[in-house]
Amino acid sequence: MFDLSSYNTFNLAVSAREGLVVSEVADLENLPLPLEEPYIILGGGSDVLFTEDFVGTVLINRIMGVSITKLPRRADSAGALASAAAAASASSASSSDTAASAAVAFSAEAPVADASAADSYDSDSAFEYVVRVGGGVVLDDLIAQLLKEDICGLENLSLIPGTVGAAPIQNIGAYGVEIGDFIESIEAFDLRTGETKVFTAAQCHFGYRYSIFKEPEYRSLFITHVTLRLSKTFVPHQNYAGLQSMEFKDAFAMRERVIALRNEKLPNPKYVGNAGSFFKNPYVNADVVAALQAQFGTKVPCYPCEDGRFKLAAGWLIDKANCRGLKHGQVGTWGKQALVIVNLGNAKPHEVLALARYISAEVKSKFGIDLVPEVRLYGKHGEIAWDQI
Numbered sequence: 001m002f003d004l005s006s007y008n009t010f011n012l013a014v015s016a017r018e019g020l021v022v023s024e025v026a027d028l029e030n031l032p033l034p035l036e037e038p039y040i041i042l043g044g045g046s047d048v049l050f051t052e053d054f055v056g057t058v059l060i061n062r063i064m065g066v067s068i069t070k071l072p073r074r075a076d077s078a079g080a081l082a083s084a085a086a087a088a089s090a091s092s093a094s095s096s097d098t099a100a101s102a103a104v105a106f107s108a109e110a111p112v113a114d115a116s117a118a119d120s121y122d123s124d125s126a127f128e129y130v131v132r133v134g135g136g137v138v139l140d141d142l143i144a145q146l147l148k149e150d151i152c153g154l155e156n157l158s159l160i161p162g163t164v165g166a167a168p169i170q171n172i173g174a175y176g177v178e179i180g181d182f183i184e185s186i187e188a189f190d191l192r193t194g195e196t197k198v199f200t201a202a203q204c205h206f207g208y209r210y211s212i213f214k215e216p217e218y219r220s221l222f223i224t225h226v227t228l229r230l231s232k233t234f235v236p237h238q239n240y241a242g243l244q245s246m247e248f249k250d251a252f253a254m255r256e257r258v259i260a261l262r263n264e265k266l267p268n269p270k271y272v273g274n275a276g277s278f279f280k281n282p283y284v285n286a287d288v289v290a291a292l293q294a295q296f297g298t299k300v301p302c303y304p305c306e307d308g309r310f311k312l313a314a315g316w317l318i319d320k321a322n323c324r325g326l327k328h329g330q331v332g333t334w335g336k337q338a339l340v341i342v343n344l345g346n347a348k349p350h351e352v353l354a355l356a357r358y359i360s361a362e363v364k365s366k367f368g369i370d371l372v373p374e375v376r377l378y379g380k381h382g383e384i385a386w387d388q389i
């Protein structure tokens with residue numbers, strides 16, 4: 001029996017039949033393959049709800065290590081960066097993969113591109129940084145460490161709980177930025193065949209809280225490394241309400257502001273069990289937005305999408321359905337952000353599920369809109385779809 005209570009940020013007392021902490025790729029290579037089903041791969045456990053004890057094996061990604069390659073920026077750099085990532089992968093694997101500690105270990109890579117080409121540039125804006133990261137590195141630790149080296153791009157994702165290996169699966173995002181915007185490639189170990197597969201960003205089909213890694217046929221892939229393309233040129237993304245009309249002198253100032261915003265609105269999973277936004281923001285047609293505007297005035301938070309639809313704020317809908325700050329036994333919704341379900345003490349999985357069902361039923365009956373969980377649901381035998389639970 002493997003206790004999962006410290007491996008899920010809801011802090012639910014659940015277990016798996018077996019658990020394995022994977023700290024290097026060799027741990028995967030040593031497994032009897034194909035790995036016996038069912039199995040689940042976990043990063044920080046910050047986006048999952050175990051609805052009951054799991055009868056299979058849980059693999060916990062703790063592959064550490066960060067290596068940075070500096071390259072001259074090119075107008076069309078995608079191909080150059082892909083080959084640099086592959087070279088970095090070959091040259092750094094043995095040194096960085098074994099750094100199984102919470103600290104982010106950096107190893108500076110020699111520039112893969114021609115050094116004389118690099119010399120012809122005279123400022124940092126002329127370079128890009130290809131950063132290859134072990135899937136078990138905590139994303140926020142990575143962001144903080146990269147900023148110490150003035151490497152920016154990820155600052156709007158500050159304080160999002162979880163690991164780098166899990167980040168692309170949901171294409172996590174916040175404050176107008178998604179991790180997929182910075183991904184160059186992903187390396188994954190196939191637990192069926194033992195092969196290592198490399199995916200370019202285009203092959204990942206990133207969308208809103210989506211990548212191909214959520215599809216059933218990709219669930220045997222253990223993301224060992226993620227390669228990001230970043231730079232030292234700070235480009236502020238501040239179209240989000242809490243960031244507008246502000247001056248940010250650098251990426252560090254942006255990180256500080258994002259951290260303050262998150263701390264203001266969201267419960268810290270260190271102290272209050274939760275898995276962030278429980279539901280996804282739903283896409284609706286213009287007529288649904290018009291009906292809401294007629295009812296609530298024009299202040300309906302929604303974002304127009306390219307396909308003519310609108311993304312509505314699920315938290316706002318839940319709030320307007322009178323479900324903000326609810327308490328049902330040991331579970332509730334957060335008073336400052338109704339989209340977050342919280343464990344108020346010793347919540348049981350079925351209580352979390354019951355509250356989620358209650359919220360979605362209230363929103364459905366008041367607005368006719370279906371909410372779908374953003375968190376992944378795992379039952380006795382593995383992942384379960386919301387409509388099958």
Ligand code: EPU
Nearest residue numbers: 174175276277279280281301313315316319324337338339
């Ligand atoms: N709102 C309310 N009442 C609430 C909650 C929200 O009126 O109880 C309103 C807000 O005032 C705002 C709008 O709804 O006008 C949107 O709320 P917010 O700005 O807090 O963002 P969100 O759409 O609820 C998304 C992500 C968050 C991310 C924030 C910030 C999803 C499902 N959630 O939340 O991601 O941090 O934007 O960019 O896309 C997560 O994925 O776990 C997560 C926290």
